[in-house]
Amino acid sequence: MAKDLCNTLADLKEDEALAIVQDRLNANADPLGILDDARRAMEIVGRRFAESKYFIPDLVYSGEILKRINEMVKPKLAKEGETKSGGKVIIGTVAGDIHDIGKDIVVFMLDVNGFEVLDLGVDVPAQKFIDKIKESGAPVVGLSGFLTLAFDSMKQTIDAMKDAGLRDKVKVMIGGGQITDEVVKYTGADAFGKDAMVGVSLAKKWAA
Amino acid sequence: MEKKWEEMTSDEKQEALFQKWISPEGAEFASAEAEKSYKERATRIKDAIQMKKLPDRVPIFVLPSFYPTTYGGITPQVAMYDYDKMYAAFKKFIVDFAPDGHLGAAVPGPGKFLDILDYKLYSWPGHGVAPEHSYQCNEGEYMKADEYDALIDDPSNFFSNTYLPRVFGALEPFQQLPTLTSILEIYGVAFNFIPYGLPPVQEAYKALFEAGAEVLKYAGVMGAFGKEITELGYPTIVAGFTKAPFDVIGDTLRGTRGVMTDMYRQPAKLLQALETMTPIMIKMGVGSAKAAGNPFIFIPLHKGADGFLSDEQYRKFYWPTLRRVMMGLIDEGAVPLPAAEGGYNTRLEIVQDLPKGKTCWIMDQTAMPKAKKTLGRVACLAGNMPSAMLDLGTPQQIKDYAKELIDSCAKGGGYIMSNGSFFDEAKPENIHAMMDFAKEYGVYK
Numbered sequence: 001m002a003k004d005l006c007n008t009l010a011d012l013k014e015d016e017a018l019a020i021v022q023d024r025l026n027a028n029a030d031p032l033g034i035l036d037d038a039r040r041a042m043e044i045v046g047r048r049f050a051e052s053k054y055f056i057p058d059l060v061y062s063g064e065i066l067k068r069i070n071e072m073v074k075p076k077l078a079k080e081g082e083t084k085s086g087g088k089v090i091i092g093t094v095a096g097d098i099h100d101i102g103k104d105i106v107v108f109m110l111d112v113n114g115f116e117v118l119d120l121g122v123d124v125p126a127q128k129f130i131d132k133i134k135e136s137g138a139p140v141v142g143l144s145g146f147l148t149l150a151f152d153s154m155k156q157t158i159d160a161m162k163d164a165g166l167r168d169k170v171k172v173m174i175g176g177g178q179i180t181d182e183v184v185k186y187t188g189a190d191a192f193g194k195d196a197m198v199g200v201s202l203a204k205k206w207a208a
Numbered sequence: 209m210e211k212k213w214e215e216m217t218s219d220e221k222q223e224a225l226f227q228k229w230i231s232p233e234g235a236e237f238a239s240a241e242a243e244k245s246y247k248e249r250a251t252r253i254k255d256a257i258q259m260k261k262l263p264d265r266v267p268i269f270v271l272p273s274f275y276p277t278t279y280g281g282i283t284p285q286v287a288m289y290d291y292d293k294m295y296a297a298f299k300k301f302i303v304d305f306a307p308d309g310h311l312g313a314a315v316p317g318p319g320k321f322l323d324i325l326d327y328k329l330y331s332w333p334g335h336g337v338a339p340e341h342s343y344q345c346n347e348g349e350y351m352k353a354d355e356y357d358a359l360i361d362d363p364s365n366f367f368s369n370t371y372l373p374r375v376f377g378a379l380e381p382f383q384q385l386p387t388l389t390s391i392l393e394i395y396g397v398a399f400n401f402i403p404y405g406l407p408p409v410q411e412a413y414k415a416l417f418e419a420g421a422e423v424l425k426y427a428g429v430m431g432a433f434g435k436e437i438t439e440l441g442y443p444t445i446v447a448g449f450t451k452a453p454f455d456v457i458g459d460t461l462r463g464t465r466g467v468m469t470d471m472y473r474q475p476a477k478l479l480q481a482l483e484t485m486t487p488i489m490i491k492m493g494v495g496s497a498k499a500a501g502n503p504f505i506f507i508p509l510h511k512g513a514d515g516f517l518s519d520e521q522y523r524k525f526y527w528p529t530l531r532r533v534m535m536g537l538i539d540e541g542a543v544p545l546p547a548a549e550g551g552y553n554t555r556l557e558i559v560q561d562l563p564k565g566k567t568c569w570i571m572d573q574t575a576m577p578k579a580k581k582t583l584g585r586v587a588c589l590a591g592n593m594p595s596a597m598l599d600l601g602t603p604q605q606i607k608d609y610a611k612e613l614i615d616s617c618a619k620g621g622g623y624i625m626s627n628g629s630f631f632d633e634a635k636p637e638n639i640h641a642m643m644d645f646a647k648e649y650g651v652y653k
Binding site: 055101 | 336346
């Protein structure tokens with residue numbers, strides 16, 4: 001009986017999960033099927049996190065296992081693009097803030113959900129977001145920031161989108177430890193994600 | 209005759225360190241009034257912490273981050289580079305607000321020292337972050353996943369020859385330094401010293417000398433500051449700091465992602481490394497307390513906060529070695545001053561396993577009534593005045609909140625009024641409101 005990759009990964013049994021992936025690749029199984037199981041596993045992980053059954057280390061570790069699975073599966077994919085049907089999302093931590101852990105969790109979750117994530121990194125100036133929106137035509141932008149000082153940077157970044165005539169071409173979500181509805185209003189964003197899973201559903205809604 | 213230190217019990221050692229702190233050696237107080245105030249303040253804090261007798265009133269701490277710089281009209285960047293301006297700003301802050309316990313001029317730096325050695329672990333105002341912002345940590349794996357054995361086998365060597373060259377750009381050549389424990393006999397002894405002849409290593413030493421000279425200058429100013437503030441009547445509540453071994457690995461060496469992953473992939477190595485760091489962290493704290501004649505050892509707690517670990521992970525990886533560090537400090541008479549950043553609601557039952565009257569916990573966002581009923585039975589609690597309220601709230605809101613805190617925590621002693629998280633922004637009238645209210649309403653009758 002084939003072991004269940006989805007549950008094994010959701011239970012964070014790394015060695016077992018990687019062995020299953022290897023077995024399936026050896027048997028010439030469809031790599032997209034493997035990624036689909038991994039995606040469902042990450043949804044379970046996200047749900048357990050939302051239910052306080054999992055904590056931050058579980059999210060981080062599941063991301064690390066997933067990275068390894070991706071590395072194993074990637075060479076077998078005919079065309080990378082095939083897995084990225086969910087649309088493009090630009091993500092970055094705004095200028096003045098160099099925190100990346102929260103952002104990286106969102107990037108992972110978007111990635112496994114089939115989005116093509118354009119990760120601009122941390123301390124990203126507004127202009128870099130503008131350039132990337134123009135270049136990629138991505139319909140969704142995610143702004144991350146851990147510190148309260150990020151509120152102003154987010155506002156400036158969104159103002160810059162307005163000035164560049166791009167604001168109505170993109171939906172903007174923001175996220176980070178101190179973000180509330182008040183901050184959404186203050187910055188002029190469209191919504192905020194209290195955790196990575198909310199970020200994924202917003203992106204699904206907007207990029208569909 | 210006075211008992212020898214080695215013969216004292218931990219209670220006696222604590223009392224001896226408190227007495228040294230209450231009557232600081234060599235202090236020439238500005239006035240009889242200043243001396244009286246100093247002793248009253250220090251005694252008030254001691255009574256709250258020891259939980260043996262009631263203090264005259266609830267003591268008050270004000271624990272800022274960069275707030276004294278903005279209050280004093282300078283940017284954090286200026287405070288990190290101009291020692292005299294830093295001195296003036298922090299003095300103004302302490303004298304104007306007159307708390308019972310203060311942190312001194314707790315600005316990180318000095319900036320010039322960090323510049324000379326090209327410190328990578330943090331960005332600071334004007335160096336990676338804006339001049340008016342606080343410092344930020346640069347997360348990274350400064351110790352690789354496969355380097356646990358190197359750390360465990362020889363932690364000092366790992367720090368000097370591997371870790372320091374990674375976190376200080378100017379010390380990169382120290383990767384070539386010899387292992388000093390190889391220097392054993394006349395045969396071959398000389399060859400160990402070859403690295404010291406290499407030009408890049410010599411350059412690194414030049415940077416080190418320059419950095420050391422700068423810190424000496426800075427330390428002179430800090431020393432004068434500490435002396436003057438004491439002589440004006442204000443006791444400092446930090447002799448030095450140490451850390452939870454898990455945070456040493458998680459903050460400084462492996463980074464958040466690294467330490468979290470290691471709990472799954474190599475738990476035995478992580479546990480062993482935590483053991484390795486435990487006696488080192490005890491010595492670090494005890495040494496500072498004895499040198500300063502001041503019992504308080506600050507312990508910022510980071511990666512054990514609510515949500516950062518599961519209950520099982522906290523019990524397995526975080527608490528055992530943190531408790532041993534605290535017990536090691538307590539045995540030598542020091543008073544651990546842990547600052548539970550974020551929430552500590554899910555940890556209260558676990559951390560109450562401590563002897564009574566030996567620790568003082570600065571709480572950030574933990575629910576205080578529950579904290580009082582658990583940890584508060586054995587430990588003095590401080591804090592929980594929200595720093596956001598000090599910034600955005602009104603004096604009336606502050607007073608209402610302070611009343612709740614005193615009502616739920618101060619009964620029977622063992623509570624110190626204080627802000628929760630260290631703050632950069634506040635309204636001065638809000639800090640005054642907290643002080644004035646606690647002075648009036650917090651009197652024990």
